[in-house]
Amino acid sequence: MPPPHQQLALLPRPTRVSRRSGHFVLDPHTRVHADSGAQEAADLLRTLLRPATGLSLGPSPDGRIVLALDPALSGLGAEGYGLTVGRDALLLRAARPAGLLHGVQTLRQLLPPSALGSAPVRRTRWELPCVQITDSPRLARRGFMIDVARHFQPVEWLYRLTDLLALHKLNVLQLHLTDDQGWRLPVADYPLLTEVGGHRAESAGDGIPHGGSYTTRELRALVAYAAARGVTVVPEIEIPGHARAALAAYPELGNHPSVRHAVWTRWGVCENVFGVHDTTLDFCRTVLDEVMDVFPSPYVHLGGDECPKTEWYTSPSALERVREAGLAGPEALHAWFMGQVGDHLVEHGRRPLGWTESGEDLPESFTVLPWRDAEHGHVAARRGHDVIMAPYRTSYFDYPQSDHPAEPPGQPGLLTLRDVYEAEAVPSSWEDSAARHVLGVQAQLWSEYAPTPAHLEYLAFPRLAALAERGWSRRRDWDGFALRLDHHQERLDALGVRGRRRTATATPPPGEETA
Numbered sequence: 001m002p003p004p005h006q007q008l009a010l011l012p013r014p015t016r017v018s019r020r021s022g023h024f025v026l027d028p029h030t031r032v033h034a035d036s037g038a039q040e041a042a043d044l045l046r047t048l049l050r051p052a053t054g055l056s057l058g059p060s061p062d063g064r065i066v067l068a069l070d071p072a073l074s075g076l077g078a079e080g081y082g083l084t085v086g087r088d089a090l091l092l093r094a095a096r097p098a099g100l101l102h103g104v105q106t107l108r109q110l111l112p113p114s115a116l117g118s119a120p121v122r123r124t125r126w127e128l129p130c131v132q133i134t135d136s137p138r139l140a141r142r143g144f145m146i147d148v149a150r151h152f153q154p155v156e157w158l159y160r161l162t163d164l165l166a167l168h169k170l171n172v173l174q175l176h177l178t179d180d181q182g183w184r185l186p187v188a189d190y191p192l193l194t195e196v197g198g199h200r201a202e203s204a205g206d207g208i209p210h211g212g213s214y215t216t217r218e219l220r221a222l223v224a225y226a227a228a229r230g231v232t233v234v235p236e237i238e239i240p241g242h243a244r245a246a247l248a249a250y251p252e253l254g255n256h257p258s259v260r261h262a263v264w265t266r267w268g269v270c271e272n273v274f275g276v277h278d279t280t281l282d283f284c285r286t287v288l289d290e291v292m293d294v295f296p297s298p299y300v301h302l303g304g305d306e307c308p309k310t311e312w313y314t315s316p317s318a319l320e321r322v323r324e325a326g327l328a329g330p331e332a333l334h335a336w337f338m339g340q341v342g343d344h345l346v347e348h349g350r351r352p353l354g355w356t357e358s359g360e361d362l363p364e365s366f367t368v369l370p371w372r373d374a375e376h377g378h379v380a381a382r383r384g385h386d387v388i389m390a391p392y393r394t395s396y397f398d399y400p401q402s403d404h405p406a407e408p409p410g411q412p413g414l415l416t417l418r419d420v421y422e423a424e425a426v427p428s429s430w431e432d433s434a435a436r437h438v439l440g441v442q443a444q445l446w447s448e449y450a451p452t453p454a455h456l457e458y459l460a461f462p463r464l465a466a467l468a469e470r471g472w473s474r475r476r477d478w479d480g481f482a483l484r485l486d487h488h489q490e491r492l493d494a495l496g497v498r499g500r501r502r503t504a505t506a507t508p509p510p511g512e513e514t515a
Contacts, residue, residue, distance in 0.1 A: 080136030141440030143172030152212030241307030461499025
């Protein structure tokens with residue numbers, strides 16, 4: 001007989017599972033008792049289960065489902081929980097509200113997959129197996145970055161993505177909001193950022209115009225929606241490179257203000273970057289003030305990578321800044337600029353995030369995401385940076401999932417499901433002092449080759465499930481994961497997720513099938 005965690009096909013794998021005989025039944029008479037501080041989790045449970053089951057799960061002091069905050073479980077941390085399902089009662093406890101929210105997702109997975117869908121199911125009884133689970137995450141930060149700058153995505157899909165992250169106990173949604181090819185964030189003092197910078201004439205030479213931006217109201221609502229599910233939305237504003245869309249709107253922010261640019265229509269790295277004069281610094285601070293007002297996340301991502309220095313060597317204002325700041329040369333302007341803008345976040349109680357290309361290129365106040373090589377994370381950790389591991393070889397989901405010719409186009413290379421699952425967030429060769437700086441893991445999905453939500457979901461799943469288990473579970477076993485994932489596929493099917501089947505030769509995303 002398979003171990004209990006495989007029988008239940010829970011994903012990510014819980015810390016401890018004890019299966020018991022019997023079932024707990026949900027029916028129209030089932031009620032919920034939520035102690036003080038547990039009401040949001042009870043509301044989430046109702047919200048998630050009502051569409052398919054039709055059950056109200058109304059409040060009652062005598063409810064057989066009990067949700068409670070319990071300081072005795074503080075040893076499980078901020079996100080851990082204990083779940084006991086008996087024949088006559090269900091008890092979900094956690095030391096903190098986030099743990100209750102994760103417990104709700106486990107409870108959903110214990111139900112038949114049809115309970116996860118949005119269509120009503122004609123059924124009066126819903127059974128959960130009796131079980132006792134004690135669970136907490138291995139890593140504190142488990143994220144997914146979606147690039148909405150190169151191809152804008154509707155906010156409704158971001159809601160759906162948030163729900164899928166929460167189901168897998170991922171707790172960060174990073175929005176890549178600005179780049180050379182588009183600016184998606186409204187800034188009241190700079191309306192042309194979205195009016196001009198939010199639209200381009202074509203996409204990488206395909207002749208198709210593209211554009212879009214979010215409203216402040218939409219973003220605030222998304223942040224609240226995500227928070228109710230235990231997910232923090234982290235904004236990413238690219239500086240000082242990847243700035244062409246902003247420069248198209250406001251040329252005075254560049255190194256040669258008399259030169260007019262269009263929003264970039266190519267992929268790759270553009271040599272037009274922000275200037276380093278006071279006008280641009282004031283612009284960055286104003287943008288970040290708006291960002292901090294909309295996004296309460298303790299972290300704000302400032303980009304920082306792929307910044308050609310070419311223009312700084314010929315810009316009079318950049319050369320003057322080198323002299324004024326006593327820098328060794330234009331190359332040093334990158335770290336200086338990042339420090340200036342990062343300090344603005346720190347002064348407001350936030351922490352700057354940045355992509356590192358070496359482990360040594362960002363100021364000490366930054367938490368870094370190494371993407372070129374995992375060893376850069378080691379270098380950064382030894383320098384005292386906190387680190388979120390995001391190396392492209394194991395976390396860039398714009399790479400194809402197989403080498404089958406039916407796979408949709410992507411970056412040259414390959415990233416299989418097993419590659420994602422078996423990558424180690426903290427290599428065993430790292431000394432303990434460096435390993436302690438690893439906060440978590442994050443996957444990235446850049447959208448150059450993925451213009452639609454259907455294509456993005458195809459690229460994300462099931463690889464995102466593998467990343468979720470890598471970040472949450474302390475024990476890993478590929479064969480066991482593969483078996484549980486086959487069962488978990490029924491849940492994804494109920495949710496309408498058209499990801500790549502683990503055993504499929506190739507399954508192109510909807511609307512993009514090959515002949």
